[in-house]
Structures are given as structure tokens and as C-alpha cells.
Amino acid sequence: MTKIKLHNTKTRRKEEFTPLDPENVRMYVCGPTVYDRAHLGNARPVVVFDVLYRLLRHVYGKDAVTYVRNFTDVDDKINTRAAESGRPIGDITNETIQWFLDDMGSLGALEPDQMPRATQFIPQMVAMIEDLIAKGHAYAAEGHVLFAVESYTEYGALSGRSIDDMIAGARVEVAPYKRNPMDFVLWKPSSGDQPGWDSPWGWGRPGWHIECSAMSYELLGASFDIHGGGNDLMFPHHENEIAQSCCAHPGSGFAQVWMHNEMLQVEGKKMSKSLGNFFTVRDLLDQGVPGEVIRFVFLSTHYRKPMDWTAEKSVEAQSRIHGFIEHIAQYGNLDNASRLEPETAIIDALCDDLNTHAAINCLSKLNGSGDADKLARNVVFLGIFDDKQLATRVAKHRDAHITLAAIAKDLQAKRFEAKDSKDFTEVDRIKHILTLANVSVRMNKDEVLLTPEVGFDPSKLGALK
Incomplete structure (x- = not known):
């Protein structure tokens, strides 16, 4: 069996990958919050883990690998977008999900085996929250439910931070109902114009972190092989996932291998709208x-x-x-x-x-x-x-060579005529049109060689007639 070595963020070293079950290799990757087009940085983990998915399928077999990537379709950013646009939340999330799939497909990314939406797993989230409360790891306060960070002694192990460091370095929401500033929201109340669901704590909606814990458990089990995402998610999102999941399922270990990709820059600078170097994937495709x-x-x-x-x-x-x-x-x-x-x-x-x-x-x-x-x-x-795209590109390239071979033969004949007449006007005209069509023109005494270059545009060859 081919041996794969992966850098495990959890252990901070490269390790030989040994799946829990070689016939059921499981990977979870955090997906987008669907309120707008995916920017270039959002696309990097998609491409990275798509390559890993392809490798795992090659080594273990297509039917032996399950890849899950979620859609966060309940979030305050989505609520804000709906309020600003006057559009229903469902319309925004459905449209944005399709944008994401289309744009990532343009980058050659295979669709994961499962693409759960957070709103499809609200009962499972409520059940997990109830279990965490029962086990003493969470508490209800003023319509909210919060995870008690101090109840999990390993909190901070993934990112390598102490709780004091995390308090000092993070923008922590200050609220009177929190027992500890680092405690994070599992459930929060919803007003009339916000999406919400019935729960033991009233009408409300889940916090961000609980969705991945609930969905990964339902689709992959309490323990699975690989959890991935950008390193901006390491803290607090992944740290909070670990705390919730390990407390809800003691002894499970949750994800065995944690993988994080580094961030993306544009022309040497952090991508930012204020710097004018912010691109969505669709921006580049349209350009x-x-x-x-x-x-x-x-x-x-x-x-x-x-x-x-x-x-x-x-x-x-x-x-x-x-x-x-x-x-x-x-x-x-x-x-x-x-x-x-x-x-x-x-x-x-x-x-x-x-x-x-x-x-x-x-x-x-x-x-x-x-x-x-x-x-x-x-x-x-x-x-x-993919196979179809490559066949199409190769066929077009071969057609271009056939077309250019005929043009080269004609151009060679006109060169001979021009040498006799000393009038190279027509030869120069043809060469100019070929250059505009992004065709490389090389001539020697015996032949004319025409080669399609990057950006070859056959439509411009019509001017030769």
C-alpha cells in the first residue's frame, strides 16, 4: 500500500497517515458561509483538499473515501445581506451555493460526496447542545447557551495558545451572562425578522461552531480521519469544534489529523478591498x-x-x-x-x-x-x-494546426511571388493578421511555420479572405 505522509497541525509534525478504517477513509473540510461570491482566498482550501481527495481515492479506492464539505447557510452576515437587499434568505443562500459550486467547478474541483447545509441539521445541533449541558460542559443564560471553556482542559492545544493568551489576542464578545470571557455561543435567541427554530431555550438559532461538530458526527462518526481548512480557522473555529466534540463524545478523539493551508496574498500584499487587490474567483474568470x-x-x-x-x-x-x-x-x-x-x-x-x-x-x-x-x-x-475538457482543447489545437498548415502553404506561395515581383504587401498583410490572431510566424528559405500561441483567436483569421 502506498504510504501517505501529512503534516498534522495537532502534533506539529509530518506523520504517516493511517486511516481508522482503510475501507472507510473520512475527511471533513470547512466550507463557505454563503452570502456572497467566493474570493480567491476562499478557493485555496477547495483546491488543496480536492487534490488530497484525488490522492486518497487513488490510494484507497473511490468507494472507500468520503469527503464532506459543509455550507454555512445560517449566519448574521446572511441576515444582514437579506436585510440590505430585501430578498428572502433562502433565495440568497441557494443562489450563492450555486455560484460557489460553479466557480469551484471552473477550477477543476470535484464535488465532495456530501455537502450538508447547516439548516438541514438543526435538530442534531440541539441534541448535541442538550447533551453538553447534561454533561456540565455548557450552560443556558438569558436565552443563550454557552460552552464552558474551562470545562475542557485541553482547550488551546490545537493552536498552541493558553486561555490567557487567547483572551488577550482575540476580540472576545463581552456579555454579562458569560461565566468566562472565552465561553462561546452554542445557541442564541432570534428576533422576529431573523431565522429561528424552536428549542428548549426558546426561539433561536445555532452559533457558528456547533454546526460542524454536529454535521461531522452525523455524517462521519465521532472519530474520523482528516479535518481541513484554512489556518485562519484554527482559532477559534477549529479549537471550539474540538472542545465541543470531545466533550460530547468522550474518548472519541474527533479528527485524527488536522490540516491547515496558509493564506493567500495578491502581488505580495494581503488581499483587501481597501488596497484594491480584492478578487473573487468570478472576477478573474470574467477577466x-x-x-x-x-x-x-x-x-x-x-x-x-x-x-x-x-x-x-x-x-x-x-x-x-x-x-x-x-x-x-x-x-x-x-x-x-x-x-x-x-x-x-x-x-x-x-x-x-x-x-x-x-x-x-x-x-x-x-x-x-x-x-x-x-x-x-x-x-x-x-x-x-478533466478528460472531456482535455479532449476538447486538444481537438481545437489540432484543428488550428490543420488550418494554419493550409495558410502556411498559401503564405509560402505568396512569398515566392513577392520575391519575383519585389512587392511584399500581401505577405506583410497576412503576417499582420496572423500576429493579431496570436499566431507565431517563422520563415526560412524552405518553409513557413505557423504555431498557435497563448490566446490564439481563430475568428481573426477570417480577415485573410
């Missing part, structure tokens, strides 16, 4: 940056390192992907490619704490070695294209 390019740039940096999105990296990624397609179109057989196993060097790279940077470099080596079929297989395995 003409292909989804495979965004994914390629993401994968070029190891997930535990800060990732800097730059225009230069985007251009470089487009060029490298174009080179892959060019090579596959000229020399590859996609039917043969689909029957190949992923390259051992790429699997080894991913098994080494998901080293996607090394895996991307392996693609370049395959391109350089001339093995187009292997290149095609591994471009698909890494999710840069």
Missing part, C-alpha cells in the same frame, strides 16, 4: 483568466506556504499549460493516456505532505521528455483538465 490557470498557480505553491497571486504567475501558468496542450495535440493519444496509471513521481510528491509544487514540476519534466500520453494522464489526475 479572461481560465480556471485551469488559477488552479495551476495555486498548485505551484505548497499548501503550507503563503501563496502569492501575481499577474506574472498567471501569464507563466497560461504559457506552461499551452505548452502541455501543444505537446499532447502533436504527439498524444488520449485513448492510450486514459488507460495509464498516474506517474509514480507525481504520486510520490503528493504522498509527501501534498507537495503539489513538486508534482507540477513533474508535469514539466514529462513535457520535456516527450511522453505526451503520460503528460495527458497526469494533467487530468491533477485536475487541471
Whole structure:
């Protein structure tokens, strides 16, 4: 069996991954709060854990892996958006969920096996809260229910902080009904215009953290293998999940491996609306940056390192992907490619704490070695294209070469005519149109070579007629 090593945030070291049950490998990743378009930083954990999902399915089998990623569809930000827009909350969350799925699909992300919405699991959350109260880990106060942080002695172990440090470093909500400033909300009252559900503590709604504990328990069990997300969630969200879950299910251990990706920057600076460098995924797609390019740039940096999105990296990624397609179109057989196993060097790279940077470099080596079929297989395995997308791109590239071969033959004939007449006007006109269509034009005494470049636009070739 292939051995996977992953850096476990909980133990702060890279460890050999040993699933609790190799025939039932389970992973939970925190998903978005659905009130607006996903920004570029939201997309990074989606791509990171999509690659891990692909690796786990390769090693253990597709039917042996369950990947759960939730949607937070009850939240004060959603309530605010509804109040500002006058739209029903359900309309906003349904629309935003579909936006998210469409945008992440554009980045080559497979949909998880389960995508639960928080509002579908309110009874399970209420039951877990009742259990925590019964066990002395939570208390009701003024329509709220709060988790008693001091009741869990391991609180802070994941993030490596003491409670005093967390109080000093966090914006803690001060409320007279809290026994301890660090106690966090499990349930809170709802006013008439806010979403709410009946509960033993009155009409209200869940706090943020309880949803992931309840949903992961219902869908994956008290103990499961991997819990992932951005490192901005380590505290307080993941710390609070651990406290709730371990207190509700003593001895379970909750998630065995914790994985956190680093944050994303834009042109060397933290992404911020005030700096004018804030992008949603849809912004980039609408600006003409292909989804495979965004994914390629993401994968070029190891997930535990800060990732800097730059225009230069985007251009470089487009060029490298174009080179892959060019090579596959000229020399590859996609039917043969689909029957190949992923390259051992790429699997080894991913098994080494998901080293996607090394895996991307392996693609370049395959391109350089001339093995187009292997290149095609591994471009698909890494999710840069799926089989259908790759076939479409390769077919278009081959059609372009056929079209350009005919144009090259015609241009060569006109060159010979121009040499006799000393009038190169028509030759220059054709070369200008080809350049506008992003076609590389190379000439020698024997032939004309035309190659489609990044951004090749066949529609502009109509001007040749």
C-alpha cells in the first residue's frame, strides 16, 4: 500500500497517515458561509483538499473515501445581506451555493460526496447542545447557551495558545451572562425578522461552531480521519469544534489529523478591498483568466506556504499549460493516456505532505521528455483538465494546426511571388493578421511555420479572405 505522509497541525509534525478504517477513509473540510461570491482566498482550501481527495481515492479506492464539505447557510452576515437587499434568505443562500459550486467547478474541483447545509441539521445541533449541558460542559443564560471553556482542559492545544493568551489576542464578545470571557455561543435567541427554530431555550438559532461538530458526527462518526481548512480557522473555529466534540463524545478523539493551508496574498500584499487587490474567483474568470490557470498557480505553491497571486504567475501558468496542450495535440493519444496509471513521481510528491509544487514540476519534466500520453494522464489526475475538457482543447489545437498548415502553404506561395515581383504587401498583410490572431510566424528559405500561441483567436483569421 502506498504510504501517505501529512503534516498534522495537532502534533506539529509530518506523520504517516493511517486511516481508522482503510475501507472507510473520512475527511471533513470547512466550507463557505454563503452570502456572497467566493474570493480567491476562499478557493485555496477547495483546491488543496480536492487534490488530497484525488490522492486518497487513488490510494484507497473511490468507494472507500468520503469527503464532506459543509455550507454555512445560517449566519448574521446572511441576515444582514437579506436585510440590505430585501430578498428572502433562502433565495440568497441557494443562489450563492450555486455560484460557489460553479466557480469551484471552473477550477477543476470535484464535488465532495456530501455537502450538508447547516439548516438541514438543526435538530442534531440541539441534541448535541442538550447533551453538553447534561454533561456540565455548557450552560443556558438569558436565552443563550454557552460552552464552558474551562470545562475542557485541553482547550488551546490545537493552536498552541493558553486561555490567557487567547483572551488577550482575540476580540472576545463581552456579555454579562458569560461565566468566562472565552465561553462561546452554542445557541442564541432570534428576533422576529431573523431565522429561528424552536428549542428548549426558546426561539433561536445555532452559533457558528456547533454546526460542524454536529454535521461531522452525523455524517462521519465521532472519530474520523482528516479535518481541513484554512489556518485562519484554527482559532477559534477549529479549537471550539474540538472542545465541543470531545466533550460530547468522550474518548472519541474527533479528527485524527488536522490540516491547515496558509493564506493567500495578491502581488505580495494581503488581499483587501481597501488596497484594491480584492478578487473573487468570478472576477478573474470574467477577466479572461481560465480556471485551469488559477488552479495551476495555486498548485505551484505548497499548501503550507503563503501563496502569492501575481499577474506574472498567471501569464507563466497560461504559457506552461499551452505548452502541455501543444505537446499532447502533436504527439498524444488520449485513448492510450486514459488507460495509464498516474506517474509514480507525481504520486510520490503528493504522498509527501501534498507537495503539489513538486508534482507540477513533474508535469514539466514529462513535457520535456516527450511522453505526451503520460503528460495527458497526469494533467487530468491533477485536475487541471478533466478528460472531456482535455479532449476538447486538444481537438481545437489540432484543428488550428490543420488550418494554419493550409495558410502556411498559401503564405509560402505568396512569398515566392513577392520575391519575383519585389512587392511584399500581401505577405506583410497576412503576417499582420496572423500576429493579431496570436499566431507565431517563422520563415526560412524552405518553409513557413505557423504555431498557435497563448490566446490564439481563430475568428481573426477570417480577415485573410
